[in-house]
Amino acid sequence: xxxxxxxxxxxxxxxxxxxxxxxxxxxxxxxxxxxxxxxxxxxxxxxxxxxxxxxxxxxxxxxxxxxxxxxxxxxxxxxxxxxxxxxxxxxxxxxxxxxxxxxxxxxxxxxxxxxxxxxxxxxxxxxxxxxxxxxxxxxxxxxxxxxxxxxxxxxxxxxxxxxxxxxxxxxxxxxxxxxxxxxxxxxxxxxxxxxxxxxx
Amino acid sequence: xxxxxxxxxxxxxxxxxxxxxxxxxxxxxxxxxxxxxxxxxxxxxxxxxxxxxxxxxxxxxxxxxxxxxxxxxxxxxxxxxxxxxxxxxxxxxxxxxxxxxxxxxxxxxxxxxxxxxxxxxxxxxxxxxxxxxxxxxxxxxxxxxxxxxxxxxxxxxxxxxxxxxxxxxxxxxxxxxxxxxxxxxxxxxxxxxxxxxxxxxxxxxxxxxxxxxxxxxxxxxxxxxxxxxxxxxxxxxxxxxxxxxxxxxxxxxxxxxxxxxxxxxxxxxxxxxxxxxxxxxxxxxxxxxxxxxxxxxxxxxxxxxxxxxxxxxxxxxxxxxxxxxxxxxxxxxxxxxxxxxxxxxx
Numbered sequence: 001x002x003x004x005x006x007x008x009x010x011x012x013x014x015x016x017x018x019x020x021x022x023x024x025x026x027x028x029x030x031x032x033x034x035x036x037x038x039x040x041x042x043x044x045x046x047x048x049x050x051x052x053x054x055x056x057x058x059x060x061x062x063x064x065x066x067x068x069x070x071x072x073x074x075x076x077x078x079x080x081x082x083x084x085x086x087x088x089x090x091x092x093x094x095x096x097x098x099x100x101x102x103x104x105x106x107x108x109x110x111x112x113x114x115x116x117x118x119x120x121x122x123x124x125x126x127x128x129x130x131x132x133x134x135x136x137x138x139x140x141x142x143x144x145x146x147x148x149x150x151x152x153x154x155x156x157x158x159x160x161x162x163x164x165x166x167x168x169x170x171x172x173x174x175x176x177x178x179x180x181x182x183x184x185x186x187x188x189x190x191x192x193x194x195x196x197x198x199x200x
Numbered sequence: 201x202x203x204x205x206x207x208x209x210x211x212x213x214x215x216x217x218x219x220x221x222x223x224x225x226x227x228x229x230x231x232x233x234x235x236x237x238x239x240x241x242x243x244x245x246x247x248x249x250x251x252x253x254x255x256x257x258x259x260x261x262x263x264x265x266x267x268x269x270x271x272x273x274x275x276x277x278x279x280x281x282x283x284x285x286x287x288x289x290x291x292x293x294x295x296x297x298x299x300x301x302x303x304x305x306x307x308x309x310x311x312x313x314x315x316x317x318x319x320x321x322x323x324x325x326x327x328x329x330x331x332x333x334x335x336x337x338x339x340x341x342x343x344x345x346x347x348x349x350x351x352x353x354x355x356x357x358x359x360x361x362x363x364x365x366x367x368x369x370x371x372x373x374x375x376x377x378x379x380x381x382x383x384x385x386x387x388x389x390x391x392x393x394x395x396x397x398x399x400x401x402x403x404x405x406x407x408x409x410x411x412x413x414x415x416x417x418x419x420x421x422x423x424x425x426x427x428x429x430x431x432x433x434x435x436x437x438x439x440x441x442x443x444x445x446x447x448x449x450x451x452x453x454x455x456x457x458x459x460x461x462x463x464x465x466x467x468x469x470x471x472x473x474x475x476x477x478x479x480x481x482x483x484x485x486x487x488x489x490x491x492x493x494x495x496x497x498x499x500x501x502x503x504x505x506x507x508x509x510x511x512x513x514x515x516x517x518x519x520x521x522x523x524x525x526x527x528x529x530x531x532x533x534x535x536x537x538x539x540x541x542x543x544x545x546x
Contacts, residue, residue: 012387012394143380143438146279164442171395175386182438186445187521 001034004132006200013170016111016132021046022101027053028092029073030114032082032106034134036064039105043071049103050074054092056085058110062134082110089114093121105131109139109150112177119174136200141178142166148178154195156184165192202308205264205325211272216432218491222261226487227252228495228543229424229464233504235513237399239408244422244468248544252466253422256301257352258483259309264325266353266375266434273374273435274350279382280437281346283358283370290358290370291345292335293472294479298348323351345370354466354483357381359389361476366412368392369477375434375484377427377463378441378518397512415478417471424543425465428519428526432461432486451522456529457490460522462502489529495545499533506530 003018019042027049031039036057043050055073058081059065065078079085093102102118104111111130118128137151140159147161155168159181166181173180185192208215218226247253252260274280283291299321303312313320317334328351332339340347349356349372358370365388373381384392389409390400399405415421429436430448451459466483493499506514507527514520540546 010394011400012391141383143383144440144442146382169395171383173383173387174391176383180380180383180438183442183445186442187448189442189446 001037001133003038004134004136004200006132009170012172014108014112014115014130014172014174016130018131019103019105019129021049024048024051026097026100027103028089028096028100029053029055029103030058030085030089030106030110031055031068031104032058032110032134033060033062034064035105035107035110035131036062036068037105038131038133039071039103040064040067042103047071053103056089056092058082058085058106060106060134082113086117090117090121093118093123096121096123100127102128103131104129105133107135107137108132109137109177112139112172112174114177116175116177136198138168138198139178140166140168140181141173141176142181144183148176149181152181153198155198156192156195157181167193168198203259203261203263203325206261208262208265210265210269210432210434214431214433216262216265216486218487219261221250223487223491223494224545225251225260226492227424227464227466227485228492228498228501228545229426229462230501230505231541231543233501233539234508235505236510237396237402237404239404239411240423241408241411241421241469242423244420251544252483252485255305256420256468257298257305257481258466259302259306259325259353263353267326267351269434270350270372270374273437277439280374280439281349281372282381282385283343283345284386287345287358287360287370287475287477288337288343289335290360290472290475290477290479291343291348293475293477294356294358294470295344295348296334297470297472297479298352302352326351346372352481354481357480357482358472359478359480361413361478364413365389366409366478374437376437376482377429377465377484378436378438380438382439395516397516398510412469412478415469415471417473420468420470422466422468425467427463427465427517428522429461429463429486430459430522432488434484448518448521451525453525453528456522456525457493458488460489460526460529461486462489462492489526493530493533496533497539497546499530500535500537501539503527503530503534 050071050073053073054075056077104114137153140149140152142159145162149160156165164183167184169180171180252258299312302310311322319334321330355373359366360369371381464485470479
């Protein structure tokens with residue numbers, strides 16, 4: 001699955017420029033599903049990026065584990081979910097020294113949360129590289145109840161917490177790692193536009 | 201002049217009203233018969249006597265009622281007031297700025313006695329008397345930004361300056377034109393303005409940021425912004441949009457003059473001395489259409505501005521659905537006569 005090309009949008013909407021090897025510097029790599037292909041491409045450009053890398057892979061139904069394991073990262077770990085990888089990822093961020101590069105590849109929801117964690121841990125934004133691969137599902141925060149609904153693929157969608165029908169904005173909070181969802185029928189309760197698939 | 205503070209509400213029964221003097225001093229935002237975005241910053245160095253530009257922090261007849269409304273909103277949703285951990289010093293800077301300004305500009309209403317870091321603050325309209333130690337947050341009932349902004353009309357954002365940008369890292373936001381502090385906190389200047397149409401392409405934000413990064417202490421600036429609000433509601437937050445949204449559809453030809461308000465923000469920006477942050481008060485003024493048209497120049501001009509506004513802006517400002525009703529109403533007050541330059545009544 002190739003890199004996702006998103007249509008131009010507002011300035012708060014994240015962009016994912018892709019991964020560029022920084023050589024044999026300390027690295028944390030977090031890949032999810034087809035994001036594995038981005039790490040494989042990265043290592044193909046410069047195999048030395050793996051020398052000091054701590055690579056965590058969340059397969060999410062994509063079977064790239066053996067190929068990633070064969071890249072020879074200093075540390076390699078497969079995790080069944082982002083939640084299960086979180087404490088290990090936080091520890092890696094907390095232990096990171098100056099000059100560490102963070103490589104993130106996968107869905108917007110995973111990248112958004114992982115960037116928010118990294119910024120909260122004090123990693124400078126310029127040390128964070130991102131590449132989007134796979135699903136274009138979004139992680140949405142309901143502005144009304146503040147609950148986050150994962151894997152939103154339609155607009156509008158129903159908030160999994162409060163049940164309001166929300167439209168999908170492009171406005172994005174790096175702190176929350178989520179897009180904003182706003183009640184679509186606030187002015188005309190019950191009148192909801194037709195559901196559409198989200199486009200990149 | 202003694203201010204008569206109104207006992208009025210900004211929700212439920214909406215008893216908010218402007219006195220005749222309140223209408224005359226309303227900061228009408230249009231200095232010409234058409235509108236487009238601009239940076240439009242000018243020094244905030246006083247202004248016409250009696251106008252909202254005269255004092256550093258304008259106190260008007262709505263002060264006590266607005267502070268009561270803020271307290272209600274905060275009780276329902278404490279996330280309307282947030283400060284990231286590194287912003288406490290900026291909060292003290294802002295508390296000092298407001299207390300010094302108000303006690304000097306309105307000595308009959310506010311008193312500040314300072315003995316070194318031992319301060320004594322008296323706010324007569326709100327019946328508050330507080331002794332505290334400056335820069336010691338344990339001596340106030342809440343953080344310094346929350347403390348002073350519960351006593352200061354308008355929303356307030358505190359902007360940290362770093363990496364050549366401004367970051368909205370603290371704020372008290374209960375009377376906003378439909379944006380969420382809880383969502384936007386931590387964003388930089390371009391991110392929090394991202395949803396504004398057209399202005400990015402026009403370079404407005406690049407120019408404004410460049411100017412603000414060089415803002416100097418003691419040289420605050422101001423600008424006006426505006427939108428339209430149905431009913432005199434301060435809390436037009438996205439958080440509560442599903443609660444106030446239906447009111448937007450209650451405007452009709454027979455009630456538009458009373459129900460539709462022009463909402464004006466007097467935005468001021470202040471460099472703060474210790475933190476090097478910028479304080480950004482966003483003061484909201486409301487005036488119904490039927491009160492606006494009592495000033496003939498304003499009635500003529502508002503009609504022309506709203507009639508000719510690009511639809512994208514009417515959509516963004518959230519009144520496109522009511523624009524025909526509003527423009528029809530205002531047309532009756534526009535005889536086609538020329539209007540004088542500037543915002544003030546003739």
